[in-house]
Amino acid sequence: MYQKQFSLTIKYLILILLLETLPSCLIHNATKYAEINKCDIHNIKMHKTIVRVHYGNWCPKRTRKEYKNAKSILCMGCVVRSYRLALKYQCKQCNKLKKADKEYWKKRDKEHAERNEE
Numbered sequence: 001m002y003q004k005q006f007s008l009t010i011k012y013l014i015l016i017l018l019l020e021t022l023p024s025c026l027i028h029n030a031t032k033y034a035e036i037n038k039c040d041i042h043n044i045k046m047h048k049t050i051v052r053v054h055y056g057n058w059c060p061k062r063t064r065k066e067y068k069n070a071k072s073i074l075c076m077g078c079v080v081r082s083y084r085l086a087l088k089y090q091c092k093q094c095n096k097l098k099k100a101d102k103e104y105w106k107k108r109d110k111e112h113a114e115r116n117e118e
Helices: 002-026 065-070 092-117
Strands: 027-029 047-054 073-075 085-090
Touching: 065 085, 065 092, 085 092
Parallel strands: 027 085, 047 073
Antiparallel strands: 047 085
């Protein structure tokens, strides 16, 4: 009986260790490299969010100044690691501006296409 309880305890300890260490192997914590968690444009506190990680040369180099803290990806260079997701800071106001700007350009392109059809 004691041996069975001991083996169950060991299994639970191993499970707990795996659950604690596995996410750190799969998700890169970019927030620990950030100096501040405040948006330098809107001067509000940013929230942590999980974004996709991209490797290689493809990465958007320029973003508009109005929403530079709304990037939905994290560029990690050319050396591919095991990370596919990353935890980083994002500004809610930057996200709103980016979404509004995207909708504006979609609407403008649609109107432009309709005018060209006539």
